Amino acid sequence: MKIVTLDGDTLPSSLTPPNECDEWIWRGDTPAGEVADALQGAQIAITNKVKLTADVLRNLPQLRYICVAATGYDCVDVACCRKLGIAVSNVPGYSTVSVAEAAIGYIFALRRHLLEYHQRAMTEWRSAPHFCIHGSPIEDIEGATLGIIGKGDIGRAVARKASALGMTVLFAERQDAKKARDGYLPFDDVLAQSDILTLHCPLSAQTNQLFNADVFGKMKPGALLINTARGGLVDDAALADALRRGQLGGAALDVLAEEPPRSPTPLLAQDIPHLIMTPHVGWASRRSVKNLMAGLSDNLSGWFAGSVRNRVA
Numbered sequence: 001m002k003i004v005t006l007d008g009d010t011l012p013s014s015l016t017p018p019n020e021c022d023e024w025i026w027r028g029d030t031p032a033g034e035v036a037d038a039l040q041g042a043q044i045a046i047t048n049k050v051k052l053t054a055d056v057l058r059n060l061p062q063l064r065y066i067c068v069a070a071t072g073y074d075c076v077d078v079a080c081c082r083k084l085g086i087a088v089s090n091v092p093g094y095s096t097v098s099v100a101e102a103a104i105g106y107i108f109a110l111r112r113h114l115l116e117y118h119q120r121a122m123t124e125w126r127s128a129p130h131f132c133i134h135g136s137p138i139e140d141i142e143g144a145t146l147g148i149i150g151k152g153d154i155g156r157a158v159a160r161k162a163s164a165l166g167m168t169v170l171f172a173e174r175q176d177a178k179k180a181r182d183g184y185l186p187f188d189d190v191l192a193q194s195d196i197l198t199l200h201c202p203l204s205a206q207t208n209q210l211f212n213a214d215v216f217g218k219m220k221p222g223a224l225l226i227n228t229a230r231g232g233l234v235d236d237a238a239l240a241d242a243l244r245r246g247q248l249g250g251a252a253l254d255v256l257a258e259e260p261p262r263s264p265t266p267l268l269a270q271d272i273p274h275l276i277m278t279p280h281v282g283w284a285s286r287r288s289v290k291n292l293m294a295g296l297s298d299n300l301s302g303w304f305a306g307s308v309r310n311r312v313a
């Protein structure tokens with residue numbers, strides 16, 4: 001039994017090889033052009049973000065199981081896996097608390113302009129004429145309306161925390177839906193009513209660049225955007241433009257369409273106001289990391305016991 005981990009450096013520690021494993025290969029990273037060669041002869045692949053495309057999968061006749069070291073599994077062509085009889089598992093729910101808390105933290109940081117006031121304290125407070133320095137208007141969290149795109153585990157966890165803070169919570173129906181389900185409001189209604197929008201939906205053909213110039217134009221003027229889901233949900237250029245023009249009041253992003261951002265992206269320009277960016281660490285609390293490693297081990301144990309746990313394909 002040969003098991004290959006393709007991007008082990010995305011995890012803070014390595015797994016213990018299962019007893020059933022004869023050959024355990026832990027690669028820190030695997031460039032796209034090397035994936036097929038890296039997996040030759042492997043029965044099991046472990047990947048976090050390295051893509052397993054149809055072209056690669058068709059050339060791996062011995063591959064029987066893919067274990068995704070994440071909840072999102074858009075890095076794997078699951079339709080192709082189903083045709084080829086390759087089972088795929090993810091690790092659901094391991095980072096729900098961490099990502100939900102990150103989203104709430106970004107809301108506080110943006111509504112209260114914490115980064116701006118930290119900077120002003122460091123550079124201006126010594127010479128200020130009064131005990132306080134006034135800058136960007138500070139907005140309360142209580143009483144604000146939070147629109148949530150996606151009603152999975154993380155979206156619902158954010159809703160619970162936001163409700164506890166006194167926020168009004170709205171769940172948006174799919175953009176193309178003709179009728180809103182119970183517990184949802186039409187997509188455009190949520191755009192128009194929300195002071196903050198937070199994204200917790202999967203990336204798919206339907207949601208790719210869902211938040212674009214047209215959608216930003218339908219949002220409440222001065223609203224905030226939080227994205228801890230997938231970078232591809234947002235049109236980077238349109239968001240940069242909306243922030244520069246003051247159409248949006250701010251944004252916090254933990255994800256980008258390309259990670260790391262090797263290619264030029266408008267969102268890394270130095271002149272974009274009210275933007276907070278973190279390097280995809282919203283998931284990475286110590287408890288979440290522990291949950292993830294335990295989930296991976298459990299999935300592998302299930303496979304060897306003849307039961308595919310957390311199967312997505």
